[in-house]
Amino acid sequence: MGDTEFDIKSSYLKFLEEDPEITMPIAAIESLVTLLKVKQPSTSSELIKLTQSATDTLKQSIPNAISLSAGCDLFMRFVLRNTHLYQDYESCKRHLVENGQLFLERSKDSRNKIAAFGARFITDDDIILVHSFSRTVFTLLNHAVEKKIRFRVIVTEARPTFQGEIMAKMLREQGVPVNLIVDSAVGYVIHKVDKILVGAEGVAESGGIINHVGTYQIGVLAKSANKPFYVVSESHKFVRMFPLAPDDIPTDQNSLQFTTNDEEIGNNSPQIDFTPHEFITALITDLGVLTPSAVSEELIKMWYD
Amino acid sequence: MLNRKLKRRQISGSYFVALETCQLLMRVISAARWNNTNQLIEQIRQLGKTLINAQPREFTCGNIIRRVLAIIRDEVYETTENENMTPMISSMFSLLSTNVEKKEPIAPPVPTNPRIHHNKNHDLRSIIIQGIRDLIDEISNIDDGIEAMSVDLIHDNEILLTPTPDSKTVLKFLLKARQKRKFTVLVTECFPNRTSIAHSFAKELSDAKIDTVVIPDSHVFAVMSRVGKVIVGARSVFANGGTVSSAGVAAVAECAKEHKTPVFSVAGLYKLSPTYPFDVENLIEVGNSGKVINFSESNLVQHADITNPLFDYIPPEHIDIYITNMYVFIHPFPVVFWAKFY
Numbered sequence: 001m002g003d004t005e006f007d008i009k010s011s012y013l014k015f016l017e018e019d020p021e022i023t024m025p026i027a028a029i030e031s032l033v034t035l036l037k038v039k040q041p042s043t044s045s046e047l048i049k050l051t052q053s054a055t056d057t058l059k060q061s062i063p064n065a066i067s068l069s070a071g072c073d074l075f076m077r078f079v080l081r082n083t084h085l086y087q088d089y090e091s092c093k094r095h096l097v098e099n100g101q102l103f104l105e106r107s108k109d110s111r112n113k114i115a116a117f118g119a120r121f122i123t124d125d126d127i128i129l130v131h132s133f134s135r136t137v138f139t140l141l142n143h144a145v146e147k148k149i150r151f152r153v154i155v156t157e158a159r160p161t162f163q164g165e166i167m168a169k170m171l172r173e174q175g176v177p178v179n180l181i182v183d184s185a186v187g188y189v190i191h192k193v194d195k196i197l198v199g200a201e202g203v204a205e206s207g208g209i210i211n212h213v214g215t216y217q218i219g220v221l222a223k224s225a226n227k228p229f230y231v232v233s234e235s236h237k238f239v240r241m242f243p244l245a246p247d248d249i250p251t252d253q254n255s256l257q258f259t260t261n262d263e264e265i266g267n268n269s270p271q272i273d274f275t276p277h278e279f280i281t282a283l284i285t286d287l288g289v290l291t292p293s294a295v296s297e298e299l300i301k302m303w304y305d
Numbered sequence: 306m307l308n309r310k311l312k313r314r315q316i317s318g319s320y321f322v323a324l325e326t327c328q329l330l331m332r333v334i335s336a337a338r339w340n341n342t343n344q345l346i347e348q349i350r351q352l353g354k355t356l357i358n359a360q361p362r363e364f365t366c367g368n369i370i371r372r373v374l375a376i377i378r379d380e381v382y383e384t385t386e387n388e389n390m391t392p393m394i395s396s397m398f399s400l401l402s403t404n405v406e407k408k409e410p411i412a413p414p415v416p417t418n419p420r421i422h423h424n425k426n427h428d429l430r431s432i433i434i435q436g437i438r439d440l441i442d443e444i445s446n447i448d449d450g451i452e453a454m455s456v457d458l459i460h461d462n463e464i465l466l467t468p469t470p471d472s473k474t475v476l477k478f479l480l481k482a483r484q485k486r487k488f489t490v491l492v493t494e495c496f497p498n499r500t501s502i503a504h505s506f507a508k509e510l511s512d513a514k515i516d517t518v519v520i521p522d523s524h525v526f527a528v529m530s531r532v533g534k535v536i537v538g539a540r541s542v543f544a545n546g547g548t549v550s551s552a553g554v555a556a557v558a559e560c561a562k563e564h565k566t567p568v569f570s571v572a573g574l575y576k577l578s579p580t581y582p583f584d585v586e587n588l589i590e591v592g593n594s595g596k597v598i599n600f601s602e603s604n605l606v607q608h609a610d611i612t613n614p615l616f617d618y619i620p621p622e623h624i625d626i627y628i629t630n631m632y633v634f635i636h637p638f639p640v641v642f643w644a645k646f647y
Contacts (some may be wrong), residue, residue: 120583282545282581289581291545 006038008054009061010125012068019104021135024201025236027106028035028058032075035303037097064251064272066202066210071238091106110234110286111136114235115143118197118232118284126151126194129186132212133163134199136232138170140284141197145174152177154189160269172175183214190218190225200233204241205299207277207292209233210249213270219279228281235285246274313359319365319540320444320473323575326356326369327441334433342381342429343490349374362590362616364541364549364578369440370581371647376436378431443630447573448474450630452481458569458628463533466491468524468557470506471499472538474571479536480513489516491532495553496522497596498615513596525557529564537619539572539627543582548572548623549589552614558623567625574629581645582618590615 011034015027022030035054041047055072059065079096118140122128130137130153144151153176158164168180181189196218200209209215209231222229243249249272257268277292287298307329310316314327339345339518353370362367451474459465459482467475470492479490488509495503503519510517520528535557539548548570561568582588594611627634 123584289544 006035008032008035008058011035012058012062021108021233022104023107023135023237024067025074026104028068028071028238029103031058032072033097033103041093042090045122047093048079051076064201066239066241066251066272067237070202070237073240074236081280093123105233107236110236111139112143113286114232114234114284115140117286117289118230119143119147119149121195121230121284122151124148125149127154127192128152129154129156129189129193129218130162130167130194131196131198131215131218132158132161133167133170134232136234137197137199138167140173140232141171141176145176152179154179154181154193155185155221156181156183156214156218158214159183160265160271161212163212164234166262168295186212186214187219187221190221193227196227196229198229198231200231200237201272202237202241203231203233203283203295204243204274205296206242207280207283207290207295208243209275209280209283210239210243210272211275213273216246216273216275216279220274221277229279230285231280233285235287235298238295240299240303243274244276246270249274308359311363311366317363319363319576320447320573322363323365323369323444323573324441325446326366327394327437329371330600331371331434331437332611334430334437342377346374346377349377356576362588364580365575367580368541368575368578368647371632372440372575372601373433375438375647376440377433380432380436387456390545409468410498416472442580444573444575447575447630451571451573451628452477452632454628455479455482455483457628458482458534459488460533461486463488463529464491465489465534465536466493466528466557467536467538468493468495468522468525468554469536469538470495470503471551472571474573475536475538476506476509478571479510479515483513483515488640489518491518491520491528492527493553493557494519494521495551497613498592499551499586522553522556526560526563529560529566532564532566534566535566537559537570537624539570540616542570542572542577542627544579545581546624546627547582547585548619548624549616550619552589552617555617555619558619568623569626570619571628574631577629585618588616588618 008031009032012027015030016024032051032054035050036047041050055069056078058072059069061221086160106136114136122141122144123183126149126152128141130141141151141153153171155164155168155171155178157180158167159182171178198209198211198215198218200211202210204210219229251272253270254268255270255271276288280292282288283292283295290298307316307325311322313320316322330349330352333349334345337345339348342630349370353367353374356370357367399586455478463486465479465488467479467490469475482488492503492507492510494500507519509597514539537548537550537554537558539550541549543549558568560566592613592615594613597611597613598605598609600606
């Protein structure tokens with residue numbers, strides 16, 4: 001056992017900070033791998049226990065732990081499965097630790113794969129509505145630009161994080177004409193839009209998505225205006241979770257906190273919401289273009305095979 | 306050959322295309338030479354590409370090629386599994402698992418003993434050809450499987466509507482049901498492309514003592530309130546459940562939706578395509594506009610745009626049940642269900 005004290009949370013945050021290209025689940029996997037590297041567990045049960053406790057700490061210490069927990073679960077499942085698969089414990093551990101860097105590259109690869117699938121959805125003269133900032137959506141649109149498709153994008157500013165501004169800036173740098181609108185104007189523009197692309201923090205078992213707040217209302221508007229609503233997400237963001245309503249998301253945001261004091265928009269304004277599967281036309285993932293119901297199929301394949 | 310035939314539309318209709326593709330593949334495989342299976346798969350893939358490019362809207366062609374490729378891959382897996390190959394883990398897992406070191410040492414032996422493979426070639430060839438034969442059998446007996454379900458799905462004294470009189474499968478479906486049930490069928494006229502087919506379809510039904518009514522296409526909404534089920538013959542069904550069928554069907558499906566009338570889409574398994582309809586507008590072929598209005602009426606033809614689309618795309622939410630020769634699906638089914646065939 002290693003003597004060094006290892007803080008899983010700070011390592012996770014460090015990974016996220018160092019590389020802006022990395023997603024939360026991948027950062028979680030990375031930090032778990034680093035943990036194993038530092039601690040050097042000597043038996044497989046120790047290894048499992050270590051991963052388990054680190055996963056729990058990580059999930060508890062990070063406020064928005066949905067997509068992170070997808071990464072942890074994936075890694076845990078991988079560990080459990082492989083300890084059964086390998087007779088030889090040493091080679092298993094070596095493999096887990098050595099390939100940390102590879103995971104990263106793979107996750108970036110999968111984003112390119114999604115872009116290649118998804119760019120086919122975009123045709124000349126499209127007006128695309130994009131909510132908030134998402135690396136996968138950006139990669140996809142960038143891919144379409146490289147394919148010399150001419151399209152315009154409406155980006156929502158995405159309060160309270162204002163991540164839409166980042167998206168707009170990055171798209172404009174690529175030469176895409178962008179109109180940045182306030183979130184409340186989505187209803188106004190929805191009839192002019194051809195399709196909607198959003199990213200996801202996590203994809204639930206039902207095929208619904210957890211994403212930056214405002215996604216749900218765009219989904220409802222899209223449905224009523226009969227516009228296709230596509231979710232662009234890597235498959236490592238699939239979470240084993242079955243929320244039925246926005247309240248079921250495990251966060252501490254509470255929209256039922258009332259006060260008569262004069263107060264600015266603060267902690268009680270929700271940051272993420274849940275969009276049920278019936279508002280989603282299709283999910284563009286690295287496994288191909290899936291219907292929402294195919295998500296549970298993929299999860300079952302992984303957990304119950 | 307088939308390539309040219311497809312381009313000139315000497316063969317059309319998914320059934321014939323499917324059979325022709327099978328025959329062609331059989332000939333190709335019996336003549337092909339290969340050192341390892343990857344070469345064979347590559348050859349067939351190339352062939353598939355040319356065929357699909359010859360007629361991009363004929364999806365059955367691609368479906369058949371994919372199924373044959375699946376047969377080959379299956380066979381290759383089985384033979385190499387003895388050489389201790391780990392089974393493929395879930396695709397979602399690949400993020401982590403493709404770097405399983407175990408695979409590394411296993412990959413090389415496959416090319417290093419080509420001699421063993423050489424002996425197996427002959428075996429493999431006959432197994433694949435047998436596989437294609439089975440596929441042909443399946444395609445030519447497709448109606449049997451679908452027919453068998455018809456009695457369960459049609460009630461006595463029910464009124465059915467079919468907007469696709471050109472579908473042989475629908476015809477057989479109805480004829481089979483008549484053996485046990487008594488019902489009425491409304492047939493749309495399908496102006497302008499399939500009017501005569503609609504008439505002969507109606508004739509065949511009435512010969513079998515089914516009450517048959519031919520209605521004009523514009524009449525569909527008016528009668529829909531009395532219709533119990535709409536039966537649609539599909540040309541192809543996509544991964545999301547969207548269906549391509551004859552022109553006019555989308556409007557019928559829309560009417561059915563309005564009246565909450567169930568819509569059945571009837572299709573052989575070979576029409577189910579694992580691809581996703583990215584560009585719906587390009588799926589629809591446009592035919593001879595002279596059929597809509599005769600070119601002799603130059604006064605009108607000169608001054609108006611006349612189009613004659615041949616097909617329609619029906620979105621998945623307008624179809625309630627898909628009936629195939631093996632399974633009956635309901636709407637939000639996962640494509641993975643049939644992806645195992647490809």
